[in-house]
Structures are given as C-alpha cells and as structure tokens.
Amino acid sequence: MPELPKIFGKIPSVSELLASASDYMPFIPKPAPKYVSESGKPVHGITAEFSKTPVVVRAAEKVRDAGYTRWDVMTPFPIHGMETSMGIKRTILPALAAGAALTGVAGALAMQLYMNNDFEMVVQGKPFLSWEPLTPITFEIGILLTAFTCVFGMMALNGLPRFHHPLFNSERFLSVSDNRFFVCIEASDPKFDPVRTRELLESAGADRIELVEDEN
Amino acid sequence: MSSIHPDKVTAERLAGLRSGAPAPGRDEGPNLGDGSLVEDPAVRPPRVLSGRTHGEVTQIVSGYAEDPAPKWWYIAITISSTIAAVGTGMILYLIITGVGVWGLNNQVDWAWDITNFVFWIGIGHAGTLISAILCLLKQKWRTAVNRAAEAMTIFAVICAGIFPGIHVGRVWFAWMLFPIPNSNGLWPNFRSPLLWDVFAVSTYATVSLLFWYMGMIPDIATLRDRADRRLRLGVSKAFVVTLPGGRDVTLPLPRPDTLRAYIYGLLSIGWRFSSRHWHRYEVAYLVLAGISTPLVLSVHSIVSFDFATSVLPGWHTTIFPPYFVAGAIFGGFAMVLFLLIPMRALMPNFKDLLTIRHIENMAKIILVTGMMVGFAYAMEFFIAWYGANKFEFEAFANNRVNPRVAPYWWAYWTMIGCNVISPQVFWFRKIRQNPWAVWVVAILVTIGMWFERFVIIVTSLHRAFIPGEWHMFYPTWVDILTFVGSCGIFLTLFLLFIKFLPIFAMAELKAVMPEADTHGHDDDHGEEH
Numbered sequence: 001m002p003e004l005p006k007i008f009g010k011i012p013s014v015s016e017l018l019a020s021a022s023d024y025m026p027f028i029p030k031p032a033p034k035y036v037s038e039s040g041k042p043v044h045g046i047t048a049e050f051s052k053t054p055v056v057v058r059a060a061e062k063v064r065d066a067g068y069t070r071w072d073v074m075t076p077f078p079i080h081g082m083e084t085s086m087g088i089k090r091t092i093l094p095a096l097a098a099g100a101a102l103t104g105v106a107g108a109l110a111m112q113l114y115m116n117n118d119f120e121m122v123v124q125g126k127p128f129l130s131w132e133p134l135t136p137i138t139f140e141i142g143i144l145l146t147a148f149t150c151v152f153g154m155m156a157l158n159g160l161p162r163f164h165h166p167l168f169n170s171e172r173f174l175s176v177s178d179n180r181f182f183v184c185i186e187a188s189d190p191k192f193d194p195v196r197t198r199e200l201l202e203s204a205g206a207d208r209i210e211l212v213e214d215e216n
Numbered sequence: 217m218s219s220i221h222p223d224k225v226t227a228e229r230l231a232g233l234r235s236g237a238p239a240p241g242r243d244e245g246p247n248l249g250d251g252s253l254v255e256d257p258a259v260r261p262p263r264v265l266s267g268r269t270h271g272e273v274t275q276i277v278s279g280y281a282e283d284p285a286p287k288w289w290y291i292a293i294t295i296s297s298t299i300a301a302v303g304t305g306m307i308l309y310l311i312i313t314g315v316g317v318w319g320l321n322n323q324v325d326w327a328w329d330i331t332n333f334v335f336w337i338g339i340g341h342a343g344t345l346i347s348a349i350l351c352l353l354k355q356k357w358r359t360a361v362n363r364a365a366e367a368m369t370i371f372a373v374i375c376a377g378i379f380p381g382i383h384v385g386r387v388w389f390a391w392m393l394f395p396i397p398n399s400n401g402l403w404p405n406f407r408s409p410l411l412w413d414v415f416a417v418s419t420y421a422t423v424s425l426l427f428w429y430m431g432m433i434p435d436i437a438t439l440r441d442r443a444d445r446r447l448r449l450g451v452s453k454a455f456v457v458t459l460p461g462g463r464d465v466t467l468p469l470p471r472p473d474t475l476r477a478y479i480y481g482l483l484s485i486g487w488r489f490s491s492r493h494w495h496r497y498e499v500a501y502l503v504l505a506g507i508s509t510p511l512v513l514s515v516h517s518i519v520s521f522d523f524a525t526s527v528l529p530g531w532h533t534t535i536f537p538p539y540f541v542a543g544a545i546f547g548g549f550a551m552v553l554f555l556l557i558p559m560r561a562l563m564p565n566f567k568d569l570l571t572i573r574h575i576e577n578m579a580k581i582i583l584v585t586g587m588m589v590g591f592a593y594a595m596e597f598f599i600a601w602y603g604a605n606k607f608e609f610e611a612f613a614n615n616r617v618n619p620r621v622a623p624y625w626w627a628y629w630t631m632i633g634c635n636v637i638s639p640q641v642f643w644f645r646k647i648r649q650n651p652w653a654v655w656v657v658a659i660l661v662t663i664g665m666w667f668e669r670f671v672i673i674v675t676s677l678h679r680a681f682i683p684g685e686w687h688m689f690y691p692t693w694v695d696i697l698t699f700v701g702s703c704g705i706f707l708t709l710f711l712l713f714i715k716f717l718p719i720f721a722m723a724e725l726k727a728v729m730p731e732a733d734t735h736g737h738d739d740d741h742g743e744e745h
Contacts, residue, residue: 057734060491076270076438077727078494081734091496097503115395115403123407136412136518140419143511147423147504151430154500158493161485168488174445176489177438179270179726 019188023162033214035187035194041213044166045071045186046197047173048206053079056181059204060085063183066200070189074167074182096153097146104145108138166214173212184212249649252571263357263728265568270726276565277435277720278442282476285715288562296707303701306694307382315385317694323687324677328695329383331669332702334519335547336376337417338540338665341512342548343369344424347431348508351501357577359724360570363435364559365552366428367717371709372551373421375702380413409521416518423511427504430497435718437484443476516544523672530611530676533599539592546585546635547665549578553658555710557651559719569720572649579648582661586639589668593636607681615675623688624675627667634664 012020015031022028033042050056060073064087073079073086083090112134120128155161167173167184176182183206185197201209254261264273310317320327343366350358381390393414395404404411446452452473456464487493517537524536553575560566597617600608619625638660647653679686713719726732 053732053734073491074489075491075494076274076489077434077723077732078498079491079732079734080727082491083495086491088492088495091499093496093499094503097507101507111395112406116406119401119403121403121405123405126407133407136409136514136521137406137415139510139514140412140415140518143507143514144419144422146507147426150500150504150507151426154430154496155485157496158490160487160493163481163486165486165488168444171445171448174441174448177434177441178274 020159023159033187034192037211037213039213041215043187044169044212044214045184045189045192046194046201047167047170047182047184047210047212048201048204049172049208049210050181050183050205051179051207053181055205056183057082057085059183059201059206062200062204063185066191068185068189068191068197070186070192072184072186074173074176074184076177076179076181091157093150093153093157097149100145100149100153101142104142105138107145108141109134112137166212169215170210170212172208172210249572250567252573253576253649261571261573263360263571264725265571268568268729270729270731273569273720273722273725273729274438274442276569277718277722277725278439280563280714280719281439281716282442286562289711289715293708293711296704296711299701299704300708301701301704302697303704306698306701307378309694310382310698311387315383317692318698319690319692319695321687321689323680323685324674324689326383326673326677327689328670328691328699329379330522331666331673332699333376333379333383334540334669334673335666336372336379336702336706337420337519338516338544338547338669339551339662340369340372340376340420340424340548341516341541341544342552343367343372344420344427344508344512345545345548346552347427348505348512351505352509356728357574359721359728360574361552361556361578362724363428363431363721364556364714364719365548366424366431367713367719368551368555368710369424369548370421370428371706371713372548373417373424374709375706377417377421378702378705380417409518409525412518413522416515420511420515423504423508427508430501430504431721431724432718433484433487434489434497434723435721436480437487437489438722439718440477440480440484443473443480446473447471447477513541516540523676528676528680529605529607530615530672532608533596535592535595535599539589539596542585542588542592543635543665543668546582546589547662549581549585550658550661550665553578553582553654554662557655557658559714560651563714569725572651575651575654576648579642579654579657582657583639583642586635586642586661590636593632611676611679615679616671622675624671624678627671627675631664631667631671634660635668638664 018028019031022030030042035043037043048059050059056073056075057079060082063071064085073082075082079085082088109131113129116128126133167182172180173182183201183204185192185201191197198209251265252261268276318327318329320329343362346358346365347362350362381387384390392398392402393404393411443452452471454471455467455469457467458464517540520536520540523531524533526532556570557575560570597612600612603609614621616622616624616628619629622628638657641647641653641657647657674689678689
C-alpha cells in the first residue's frame with residue numbers, strides 16, 4: 001500500500017477512534033483503563049507543574065526525546081517554539097482554509113452567474129454574463145468561508161467544544177490559566193510507567209507531581 | 217580580567233572620565249514618561265509597566281470583570297442606556313410611520329441615515345486593523361489595545377447595520393437584499409454596488425465577530441477557571457445587592473461564581489490551554505489575520521463604490537476607495553482613543569497595561585492617516601479643476617468651499633478644521649504624549665469624520681445637474697435623536713463589554729512579557745533571536 005501524504009499524519013486505529021468518540025458520546029463504552037487508583041477510579045495520567053517558561057520548554061524536550069506519544073503541555077499563553085520542543089507536526093488547517101477559499105469563490109461565482117442568467121435584468125445595457133461586477137461578492141464569500149473554516153476547523157481539529165476533561169478534576173490545574181505550566185503524560189501512552197514516568201518528570205525540574213483521575 | 221595590569225585599568229577609567237557639569241539642553245536625561253517612552257531602538261520598551269508578573273496581569277484584568285462595578289459605571293450605563301432606549305424608540309417610530317419622519321426629500325434622498333452608516337462602519341475599521349494588519353506586521357504593542365478595539369468594531373458595525381436596514385422604508389422587505397428564492401422569481405441585482413455592500417458589511421460583521429470571539433476564548437477560560445476555583449475552595453460570595461441605604465440584601469439566586477462558571481464555561485468551549493491546541497489556534501489566528509487584512513481594505517472600498525460608481529458630481533471619483541479606507545482607519549483610531557483614555561484614568565492599574573507609548577503610537581497613526589485624508593481632499597479638488605468638468609468643479613467650489621455661495625460651507629470647513637488641521641498638533645512630542653490632549657483631538661476627529669460623510673452625501677446631492685431639482689436638507693428631531701440613540705446603543709454595548717468580558721488580551725499580553733522568554737532572560741531586552 002502506498003504511503004499516504006504526510007499532512008494526514010498517523011491514521012488512528014478503530015479502537016483509538018472509539019476511545020476518543022467515547023469522550024463525546026456517553027453511550028459508547030470506554031475502553032478498560034490501564035491503571036486504576038486506590039479509590040478504583042481510572043487514572044488519566046501524571047501531571048507535573050512548573051512555574052518558569054525555560055524549565056517547561058526543557059521538560060517538554062525531555063519528554064519528547066523519551067519517546068512518549070500521548071502527552072501534552074498546558075501553558076497560559078502560546079510559548080514561542082513549543083511546536084519544535086514537543087515535536088508537533090504542522091497542522092493541516094491552512095490547507096483546509098485554502099480549500100474553503102476556493103469553494104467560496106467557485107460557489108459565489110456559480111450563484112451569481114446562475115442568478116443573473118435566471119432573471120435577466122437589463123441595467124444600462126450591461127451584459128448578463130460579465131465577470132467584472134461579480135468580483136466584490138466573490139471575494140467576500142471566499143473570505144467568509146475561509147474565516148468559518150479557520151475558527152470552526154481549529155475547534156474541530158482540537159476536539160472542541162469539550163466541556164469535560166479529566167484534567168479539570170485537579171484543582172491545582174485551574175491555575176494553568178493564570179501563571180502555571182503543566183506537563184501531562186497520559187496513562188494510555190504505551191511508554192507510560194507509574195515509576196519511571198514520575199522519575200522523568202521529577203528530573204525535568206517539576207515543582208509538583210500529581211496523579212489525575214478520571215471520573216467513574 | 218585578572219590578566220590586565222591594574223594600571224591599565226586605571227588608565228582606561230581615567231580616559232573615560234566625563235565633565236561633572238550637567239549637559240545642556242535635552243541631554244539632561246531621557247524623558248521616559250511613565251517608563252514606556254524608550255527612544256533607543258536597541259532597547260525594547262516595556263509592554264507592561266510596574267514590573268507586573270503574569271499572575272498580577274491575570275488578577276488586574278480578571279478583576280475588571282469580577283469586582284463590583286464602580287459608581288461611574290452605573291452612572292454611565294444609566295445615561296447611555298436611556299439614550300439607547302430613545303434611539304430604539306425612534307427606530308420603532310420610523311418603522312411604524314414611514315421614512316417621512318426624517319427630513320429627506322426628492323433630491324436629498326440620502327442624508328443622515330447613510331452619513332451615520334458610513335460614519336459607524338468607518339469607526340468599525342480600527343479593530344480589525346489593529347488585530348489583523350498590526351498582527352501581520354508584528355507590532356506587538358497591539359496586544360494592549362486589540363481586545364477593546366475589536367469589541368468597539370463589533371458594536372460600531374451593529375450601529376452601522378441599523379441605518380441601511382431602516383432607510384429602505386418597508387423594513388419587512390429587507391430580506392429581499394439576500395439571494396433567497398421567492399415567489400416573485402426575482403433575484404437581487406448583482407451588478408449593483410448596493411448589493412456588494414450588503415455582502416461586504418455582513419461578511420465584515422461575521423468575520424470581526426469570529427476574530428473577536430476566537431481571541432477571547434482563552435481569556436474567558438481564565439475567568440471560568442477563577443470562578444470554578446473559588447467555588448471549589450468555598451470562598452465564593454452569595455448574590456448580594458447593596459441597597460442605597462447601605463443595607464446588604466442576599467438574593468435567592470445562584471452565586472455569581474456559579475453563573476460565571478456556567479456562562480464563561482459555555483463560551484470558552486472547554487479550552488484547556490493545551491500546546492497542541494495553541495499550535496492550531498495560532499495558525500488559525502494567523503490565517504484569519506491574513507484574510508482580514510484584504511477584507512478590511514475591501515469593505516470601505518465597497519462602501520465607497522456606492523458613491524463612486526454613480527454619475528453624480530462629487531461622488532464620481534476614482535480616488536474614493538483609498539480615500540475612504542484611510543478615513544476609516546483615521547476615524548476608527550480616534551474612537552479607540554476616545555474610549556480608552558477615560559478608561560485608563562478611571563480603572564485601577566489600567567495605566568500599567570496601556571502605556572503612554574500606546575497612546576503615542578495611535579496618535580502617530582492618526583497623524584499619518586489624517587495627512588492621507590487631507591491629501592485626498594486636495595486631490596479631489598485638484599482633479600475637479602484639472603478634469604475640466606464644469607459640474608464637478610461646481611460641486612466642489614460653489615457647493616462646498618465658497619462661503620458666499622455654498623449653503624453647506626460650514627460643514628466643509630468643519631471637516632477641514634477637524635480632520636486636516638487638528639491632527640497637525642501631533643507633530644509635537646509633548647502633545648502626543650499628553651493623553652488628554654490626544655483625547656481632545658480624538659473627539660475633534662470623530663466630529664470631523666461625521667461631517668466628512670455629511671459633506672460627501674448631502675452637499676453632492678442637494679445640487680445635482682438641474683437647478684430645478686435643487687433642495688436643502690434640514691434634519692428633523694427624529695433624524696437627530698436616531699443618530700444620538702445609535703451613540704447610546706454603542707456606548708451601552710461597550711460598557712457591558714468592559715464589565716463582563718476580559719478587556720485585555722491576557723494570553724497575548726503574557727506571551728510578549730519578559731517572563732515568557734524561553735531562554736530565561738528576566739530583563740526587558742526581549743528576544744535576542
């Protein structure tokens with residue numbers, strides 16, 4: 001089978017798709033948790049809290065180099081260069097936006113040409129099928145569709161809106177929107193190990209390590 | 217250092233001795249104003265003053281939305297919402313009675329309605345300019361003003377949308393502007409600039425709203441998290457109203473923090489500050505900025521086509537699109553300054569986030585765009601003479617400029633005085649750096665920009681080709697109160713915004729502070745790469 005273009009990234013397996021769909025649809029059963037805490041709740045992962053930008057950037061590089069795949073860095077503002085430090089692939093959003101722009105332009109032209117021709121209004125003897133007066137509306141609709149794709153495409157690729165997330169169970173985590181940085185390694189990561197993952201985060205200079213549980 | 221002989225060090229020090237007498241003139245020491253007026257291009261001026269940390273910025277900005285509203289806010293919103301109610305009443309009166317309640321006549325069939333429309337849509341250009349064009353140009357000072365300017369844009373576009381909507385007469389047929397299949401088998405005329413305007417303004421309103429909202433998602437999430445945290449720690453207060461006598465009454469309502477957690481929670485779509493999300497968010501923001509830049513330039517160009525594609529002397533000029541765009545930026549920045557300078561004085565710690573340098577930068581933009589507008593006025597007149605079209609020359613010389621024959625000469629000269637002459641004071645550093653002087657000029661510019669549209673629309677229409685059609689325009693009380701009412705609607709929306717939403721782009725502001733530097737230089741020199 002020929003390899004798919006890079007922009008699509010890794011194709012998720014059926015079980016991975018079901019696991020992420022179960023976050024949004026309660027009737028889809030969640031997969032059995034890999035680890036369960038002493039209270040019997042499934043473990044979401046380990047978070048490490050940081051208070052300095054350079055430290056969290058180095059911690060992200062460390063986690064990336066250790067080969068983890070299901071992990072994330074939560075920061076109050078977008079950190080310059082974090083994509084490289086985490087090894088995030090460039091998003092396909094600009095390609096989607098370009099597609100939307102072309103769709104908008106084609107749709108607007110088709111609409112105006114059809115409507116001008118369907119109801120032939122004589123205005124100062126101007127031709128019905130000229131392209132020049134169609135330019136402004138074609139441009140505006142192209143922009144409109146691109147803007148919708150940017151905002152709603154960003155949300156969709158991010159899996160938002162998603163009003164619940166296990167991270168919000170931690171009261172400490174709420175300060176991420178203030179001035180704290182968090183690195184979270186999920187328990188579902190194939191490389192996750194309760195002891196070694198904690199040691200990795202501790203050695204990265206974390207101020208505090210916390211176990212984050214999922215509900216039910 | 218130890219390898220240098222001590223005598224050599226002494227020799228170097230002696231060679232570097234300076235005169236102890238104070239240097240003459242301006243070398244007494246740099247005038248840093250509030251600390252933001254660094255002139256050395258190698259030193260990056262601080263964007264947040266008083267050495268505020270990330271935590272303090274969160275506290276200050278969230279405080280505006282969380283603390284009880286100050287007394288001036290209640291007074292201001294009482295006045296502005298009363299005016300807004302009068303304006304709404306005027307709109308209803310117009311819809312019930314007909315456009316005859318305005319002073320329009322057969323010749324001057326566009327007057328205050330379209331003047332107000334172009335005035336408001338012009339003001340609505342500064343927000344997107346600040347968020348889009350200054351974003352692409354990496355003008356990071358914009359982070360202190362972009363949120364309020366974007367909010368102002370939305371509210372100005374709302375006010376602008378009212379006037380073309382109601383001036384069509386039978387408002388209930390306004391849907392015919394949109395290409396909706398109907399029983400008459402009619403489609404709108406796509407070759408008309410008036411229809412281009414419908415698409416341009418509605419696209420602009422939608423994209424500005426998306427831009428504003430998307431930028432606010434992380435900051436609304438901050439307000440959500442703070443409310444949620446207070447609820448979990450059990451420190452949130454009950455819904456208490458203080459009566460005028462000073463007695464506190466606890467209302468049987470959910471706690472304010474519960475409402476905040478729900479409402480801000482819904483609006484922030486579960487944003488959890490993930491770097492994977494930030495990556496797509498920043499790309500989306502950049503693409504939005506990239507497409508909004510041509511958009512903001514196109515909208516006022518298309519508004520100017522409403523006039524420029526007609527054959528009326530005074531309207532029929534090719535300079536209109538760039539001239540209108542420059543005027544829109546000019547008027548929009550004036551309105552931003554008009555709103556932000558009093559807020560800076562009234563709201564606690566506002567001065568640490570909005571510095572004198574921001575005001576000075578905006579004053580410079582007003583000066584530049586004011587000169588562009590002045591150039592356009594001169595060029596219009598020059599072409600009217602150089603083009604040797606008698607009607608066009610008359611439209612300028614004898615309908616606008618000459619006080620002895622032009623009935624509306626006072627409108628023209630008000631426009632020139634406010635838009636061309638008053639911004640010239642910004643050549644002086646002292647005036648640019650004095651917020652209240654800037655505020656006075658901003659008011660003059662706002663007045664001048666209203667008169668510009670009045671001059672273009674009414675003086676061109678009131679004397680067209682045939683003298684038998686000539687008519688004066690006199691506004692009725694409904695005309696006046698509708699315009700005043702639209703100002704009330706605008707101010708009411710803005711006051712609600714400063715009470716309930718994050719008025720600074722907190723996340724963006726944090727990203728340009730020294731603390732955000734990934735190399736750990738906790739100084740003001742910024743990024744070295």
